[in-house]
Amino acid sequence: MIDNKVLFVDDSPTMRRIIKNSLQKIGFTEFIEAENGVDALDKLEGEDVGLILSDWNMPEMNGKQLVEELKSNDKYKDIPIIMITTRGMKEDVITAVKLGVAGYVVKPFTPEILKGKIQKALAK
Amino acid sequence: MSNDNGVGEIFEKIAEMQDFLRIGDEVIPFLGDLFKFIQDVMPLMSEIQRSFTDSSGKLPDAAKRLNDVSHATEMATHEIMDKLESINIGLDKISNLSESDNEIVETIKNDVMDITFALQFQDITSQKLEHANRILEAINKKFVELSKNSEMIKVKTKVGERIMHELHLGPDPDQANKDSEEFHKETEDVIRENQNFSQDDIDALFG
Numbered sequence: 001m002i003d004n005k006v007l008f009v010d011d012s013p014t015m016r017r018i019i020k021n022s023l024q025k026i027g028f029t030e031f032i033e034a035e036n037g038v039d040a041l042d043k044l045e046g047e048d049v050g051l052i053l054s055d056w057n058m059p060e061m062n063g064k065q066l067v068e069e070l071k072s073n074d075k076y077k078d079i080p081i082i083m084i085t086t087r088g089m090k091e092d093v094i095t096a097v098k099l100g101v102a103g104y105v106v107k108p109f110t111p112e113i114l115k116g117k118i119q120k121a122l123a124k
Numbered sequence: 125m126s127n128d129n130g131v132g133e134i135f136e137k138i139a140e141m142q143d144f145l146r147i148g149d150e151v152i153p154f155l156g157d158l159f160k161f162i163q164d165v166m167p168l169m170s171e172i173q174r175s176f177t178d179s180s181g182k183l184p185d186a187a188k189r190l191n192d193v194s195h196a197t198e199m200a201t202h203e204i205m206d207k208l209e210s211i212n213i214g215l216d217k218i219s220n221l222s223e224s225d226n227e228i229v230e231t232i233k234n235d236v237m238d239i240t241f242a243l244q245f246q247d248i249t250s251q252k253l254e255h256a257n258r259i260l261e262a263i264n265k266k267f268v269e270l271s272k273n274s275e276m277i278k279v280k281t282k283v284g285e286r287i288m289h290e291l292h293l294g295p296d297p298d299q300a301n302k303d304s305e306e307f308h309k310e311t312e313d314v315i316r317e318n319q320n321f322s323q324d325d326i327d328a329l330f331g
Contacts, residue, residue: 012198022237057251086251108244
């Protein structure tokens with residue numbers, strides 16, 4: 001069992017379900033789900049979250065904008081963020097690294113890949 | 125003196141008229157060519173105008189159908205996930221197994237997890253469809269702009285009004301109407317193929 005509460009952000013209900021399944025298998029027990037960046041920021045209020053997984057392409061506020069918001073806020077800037085996205089272009093990954101994300105997973109991914117990235121992000 | 129001046133003015137006017145006629149001689153063949161060109165281009169323009177009107181009307185429907193596909197695959201994916209979760213719950217309830225049976229259960233659980241992860245295809249396909257949808261919307265927007273522009277040409281000048289009138293009529297209105305009907309029939313058939321009744325709807329018709 002892992003104590004960290006995880007926030008995962010994806011506009012696809014299918015992906016949210018897959019991510020939740022894999023997090024449960026890894027050992028996480030507490031989750032917050034959000035559909036986009038705006039929803040994520042709303043749901044983060046007053047929560048003690050230890051890890052954020054976020055999609056990139058989302059309506060209203062995309063993953064890149066969400067990361068920018070989080071990194072510019074003292075309350076959230078130290079929470080490790082892993083991007084989970086279909087965008088595998090080099091410049092996208094570079095952008096994410098520059099923004100300060102802790103990991104980058106390209107869809108489709110396997111449970112092992114996600115687990116590895118999470119362990120690495122939490123160990124930093 | 126004044127007479128000399130008057131004659132001089134007349135000569136100047138004659139020279140101007142000669143120049144004008146010379147320019148006219150050069151311009152008239154060009155105008156002839158221009159009118160011939162417009163005459164040749166009109167049937168093509170007319171066909172483009174009609175094709176674009178026919179096609180642009182279908183674009184919102186195509187976009188809606190792409191959204192329907194995304195929605196349908198999402199529903200189906202969640203049904204599969206429900207079943208997989210139910211299998212997992214069932215496997216968790218099995219107890220007092222031998223070591224070899226336990227290994228089998230663990231293998232099945234891992235297979236279930238692999239199937240769950242393979243369902244990511246639904247999100248990936250949806251994103252690709254959404255991308256195609258955005259392209260369709262952009263094309264539709266361009267079509268609408270083109271249509272507005274052609275309407276503006278129509279109201280600005282009498283020549284424009286006449287050209288647009290001819291374009292709408294086309295060189296052979298009967299043939300153009302026939303082509304248009306065929307296009308609609310072709311696309312309507314495709315649409316109808318996608319509007320199949322559900323089994324429940326069919327059963328309801330039989331009472």
